[in-house]
Amino acid sequence: MATTYKTPGVYVEEISIFPPSVAQVETAIPAFIGYTEEAVVDGVDFHAESIIKPIKIGSLKEYEFFFGGAPDPTTIEVALKPDNSVKSVVVNGEFLIYDSLRMFFANGGGDCYIVSVGSYDDDPFSNANLSSTKDALLDGLATLEKEDLPTLLVIPESVHLAEASAGEVHAAMLAQCNKLQDRFSVLDIVNGNNEATPTDDPVAKFRNNVGMNYLKYGATYYPWLKTTLPFKIDYDAIVAGTFTKGGSPVSPVTSLFNSDLVTIIGHLDNDIAAKATPAALGPITSRPQLVTQAGVIYDAFEAFYILTFTDGDTADPKSAASLHAKTIAEDAPFHKLLKVLYDYVYFSDAANGSVPAGPPWDSPILTLADFDTNFSDYTFAAPTTSANDIYSDTSTASKAAPFFTALYDKLNALIDGFYSELAATRKVRTDTLKQIDPVYSGIIAAINKQGVVLPPSGAVVGVYAAVDSNRGVWKAPANVSITAVKGPAVNITSEDQESLNIDTEAGKSVNAIRAFTGKGTLIWGARTLAGNDNEWRYVPVRRFFNMVEESVKKATGIFVFEPNDANTWVKVKAMIDNYLVNLWKAGALAGSTPDKAFFVKVGLGETMTAQDILDGYMIIEIGMAAVRPAEFIVLRFSHKMQEV
Incomplete structure (x- = not known):
């Protein structure tokens, strides 16, 4: 309605002719759920107060400030030679969030959320506590429903549960993704560090327990990774380990290490333990x-x-x-x-x-x-x-x-x-002691050579973040090398991958992680768990639609309660058209021209009936020809006869 002027003069009126724009949402902000050393945020001890709350961080230093550091190894087993040099060493750990984060940041990750459901002291992975641990992980997952920014769900410590319980957690992750339609799950396989045998196949057990619902919202990778990340090793962890020499148990404190320093450390330990x-x-x-x-x-x-x-x-x-x-x-x-x-x-x-x-x-x-x-x-x-x-x-x-x-x-x-x-x-x-005692320093060196073996989800979501940033979410996060790894825990051949990539029974594709000579360790698959679904077979297609759907949803929010007429429809269509044209130019949509790459429809007689308008509905239809990865490149050669 034009303004009525009452005083003679010159007046300036600015007319808005451009449609609003669509702001693209973030695509690679994972939420890690698991156990941390501590959880003290803004002076509140979450563990002491039994609080489970997602906290956003942007670096490993920030994580350490709020949630503490690396866990101690669960067990250390050292076998010594007669000269006290290390023959073999086995190190095992349980708490995976810290090292998974290290892999996330090492492979290109940025902002993420941490949901601490308990502390290292809770002993969550003992047989007596596994049931409550599953419930705690599910409670942590539930808190993320109220958070809008996370776009990836990761629970590495689900691998410590029994296969059936891990399947419950995985199914809940997929269900949340389907409910909110703005996130994607990267699932880990229990015992994924083991090679499949006729009687014990971790991939088959994963497929049997994950269910059949909402498979398009998740992907999984096999096998685990042998990383270059060192274990957190200190004096306490080492002396608590198991030592053998010639097959017989020996005490590192009384038989192996420098006795003078060990005595002094013992006095100090007594003093510290007696603190009043x-x-x-x-x-x-x-x-x-x-x-x-x-x-x-x-x-x-x-x-x-x-x-x-x-x-x-x-x-x-x-x-x-x-x-x-x-x-x-x-x-x-x-x-x-x-x-x-x-x-x-x-x-x-x-x-x-x-x-x-x-x-x-x-x-x-x-x-x-x-x-x-x-x-x-x-x-x-x-x-x-x-x-x-x-x-x-x-x-x-x-x-x-x-x-x-x-x-x-x-x-x-x-x-x-x-x-x-x-x-x-x-x-x-x-x-x-580390500097002057050759036995102690040799044990530390041998342990550090082991490196932490991890489920791949932390590294994979880091690769997602890097590919999204450098190429776009529509680029398949595959044929990409993983940083900070020695190699996969299990070597996979092309024949082995056939049954992983294509599941003829249920269509649950599992993406392989493989080592290639001269190339390193590569992610060699880009399928969702819905591997037989022509629409949602590929990870980049599902995540690209997530991004567009969420971006357009938030952008069209400004039109709620606007007049449901042609003027509004034109603005909405122009806004979405402009956004999709830019995506087409960036290579996200297939087609030689924009009209072959996408369509946007809105209007009476086109997407809505008169009754729809009376009921307050504005219905917008969007179709996109999303690019799909060239998963199989076939080169056909033939002989050509010589011509005169």
Whole structure:
């Protein structure tokens, strides 16, 4: 409706003649579901609060900040030769999210979501917990229904479930993709690191358990990958392993490694394990509370004393030759604290209740013997007589409270600082062991040569992201090399791949990962699980339609409640036409001209009836000739007779 002007003058009116545009959605934002070391986001501990929530990250560093680092190996088995060099080593791990992410980023991945359903400490893959683990993975999957951005679903740790339970998880992933129609699942095969035998075929078991519903929304790859990613290996993981020499068990601590360093590390371990957290210091508003809170301070100092001078046991003080035996100068911080504490609070001997004539810190040097023979026998009690007894002074409580608080805080700070020092010292000692002990360093080198064996989903979605970025989602993510791998866990021949690529019984195609001389390890297949479906056989076709459907859906949202008439239809058609023309120019659509590549129809008598318009429906029909990969290239040769 034209504006009515009432004042003479010149007025400018801007007329919008261009249709709105379609903004293309992201196509390769995977969501990884599984177990992490921790999950602390914005100060909230998700594991402690039993919270399952998708968190978006953009790098491995960001993952480590929120979710912690790599897991320790589950088992380490080392066989040694007579000279203590490594004959063989077997390393196994269970938690796969961290390493799958490393493969994702190594192969071109970017933004992704992490859904932590529990911690490493939950022991989720023991036989007793597998049922609850399946439920936890399904709960994590359910949280993604509320997230709009994820376009790929990945659950590598489903491979630890029984085949039937893994099939339930895979079926739920495909069902969510069908429900939301904006995402695609990459599924992993249980025992996919094993070669198929007549009696044990992991691919056949996968096909039997994944079901027949919504197969066009998923793809799977076989076999697993031997990666170049090193295991997280430290002193604790190694000494917890199983060692044999000549077929007989041996102890790495007592028989193999440097005994002096091992002894020192043992003392440090005892100290760290005996860490005591003093009780909280309560309010001091009355004389009786002084007695109680003085006891709290005494306990805090006793914790520091045990930490400093013993192996975690007051009855077993360290010898003068041990790591922590030391003499304490009179001006040492905690020495001064003791003197001040004695000045304000009387000690009484536990045996006779009398005040000690001379505390051990009166001498210029405080020795270990002083503590062992005197200090550990003292307890707090109100003395019977003393001119300076603070318990008899009615005004002392308010005067002493600030000092007690400061003293308590100082002791806590000393204890925390000492434990930090212990942890740093222990790291230095174990690093030194690696440098000077040939047996220990040889074991670490042998373990690092193993590399983590992983289900391929993490690497595959990384390849998806790289191909989408460089070529487009319509390019098949196949004939592409995988980075950070030594090779597939099982070598596949062309004859082996025939039954993987084409499943004559149910059509459930499985994409092969193969090693080629001079080329490396390549993804050698691009089929969805709906391998016999002419419309949705190929991964790039399904994902391309996902992208276009979601992009057009969001773009047409602005026309909801607009007049359902020819003016609106023209704008909608022009908007979609422009978008599809650009896709055709980019090579996403087949056809020599745009009209042969796609069509967009909307209008009364074309896609809608009068009743549709009365009911509030605007129906748009879009047809696209999506490009399909040249899966089979046939070269035909024949003889040609010589011509005169």
